Amino acid sequence: MDLNGDGKIDLQDSLLGIRMVNDTSSMSVDEKHKLERALKLHFIVFMNRAIVITWPMFCLYLITQPWMANWTNNAWHAFSSTYDVYADNGSLEGSYIRKRGMCSVPASEIHCSDGQNFTELAIAARGTPIGCGCGEGVYGEGLCPMTFYGYTLSDFVSTAPALGAMLGLGFFPLLGTWQCTMAINKHCKPRPLWEKLHFFSMMFFQISYILWGVASDCIFPTSHAVLTVAFLGGFLAHWIVSVYLCIAALGVKVLEADIVLWVASSAISVITLGAIPRIRGSRSCIQIMGRRFAPIS
Numbered sequence: 001m002d003l004n005g006d007g008k009i010d011l012q013d014s015l016l017g018i019r020m021v022n023d024t025s026s027m028s029v030d031e032k033h034k035l036e037r038a039l040k041l042h043f044i045v046f047m048n049r050a051i052v053i054t055w056p057m058f059c060l061y062l063i064t065q066p067w068m069a070n071w072t073n074n075a076w077h078a079f080s081s082t083y084d085v086y087a088d089n090g091s092l093e094g095s096y097i098r099k100r101g102m103c104s105v106p107a108s109e110i111h112c113s114d115g116q117n118f119t120e121l122a123i124a125a126r127g128t129p130i131g132c133g134c135g136e137g138v139y140g141e142g143l144c145p146m147t148f149y150g151y152t153l154s155d156f157v158s159t160a161p162a163l164g165a166m167l168g169l170g171f172f173p174l175l176g177t178w179q180c181t182m183a184i185n186k187h188c189k190p191r192p193l194w195e196k197l198h199f200f201s202m203m204f205f206q207i208s209y210i211l212w213g214v215a216s217d218c219i220f221p222t223s224h225a226v227l228t229v230a231f232l233g234g235f236l237a238h239w240i241v242s243v244y245l246c247i248a249a250l251g252v253k254v255l256e257a258d259i260v261l262w263v264a265s266s267a268i269s270v271i272t273l274g275a276i277p278r279i280r281g282s283r284s285c286i287q288i289m290g291r292r293f294a295p296i297s
Contacts, residue, residue: 051175070125072137112144139156142155185198190249
């Protein structure tokens with residue numbers, strides 16, 4: 001459809017594969033409804049394809065982080081872009097690079113939580129005693145664990161490129177979860193209390209997830225640990241409510257309810273197992289903060 005009257009197919013129509021319609025004023029009501037349904041159907045198909053394509057990419061990205069962190073940081077720890085500096089008159093004053101590259105922390109300042117010697121690891125892997133500090137590198141430092149409960153996703157996504165890739169690849173899967181939430185509320189028709197609980201549990205997850213990305217693991221470790229438990233708990237509660245609504249409305253013999261049941265069961269299991277280290281970490285952080293700010297008797 002030519003929405004702006006320029007005689008060309010608009011971007012959305014091009015992406016969705018919709019042919020140009022020069023004039024809709026001469027269409028009957030039924031023809032307009034058919035066109036609207038066609039546009040809606042193509043949009044739904046596009047969204048479903050985007051979700052199906054990005055889900056495995058998102059999973060592959062998360063699974064390969066331990067290997068990719070070491071490979072990228074070991075290969076490019078000394079890389080630096082060239083920065084042009086201009087004088088007041090607009091002429092090029094000079095071009096500069098970082099002397100130490102993208103990773104600049106001396107290895108002696110980084111300590112492995114499992115007792116390994118980081119200096120020895122850095123020299124063996126990079127040929128120089130340099131580590132990737134907070135926010136440095138392509139991924140977060142992965143030569144050894146930095147937290148007492150081992151390697152975590154939070155460590156690896158503590159850099160802008162890694163976090164950006166995670167949030168970008170997770171966009172369509174999360175959008176699909178929102179669509180699923182709306183669809184369940186529409187078809188199951190729960191009572192207002194359960195409908196709000198279903199919606200706001202997802203909203204709680206989304207807000208906690210955003211704050212989790214803002215509060216980086218190495219900049220705000222306590223807040224990050226608490227927010228990890230919060231967004232995992234919110235997502236866990238959301239899927240429990242989803243299963244309850246589907247079974248209560250459709251029973252256990254309907255295909256759609258079975259699919260939601262299996263997906264929710266898998267999500268609940270994975271979230272519970274993945275949250276165990278962070279629950280321990282959050283408790284430790286809270287205990288440490290409590291002792292730090294406890295009144296002196």
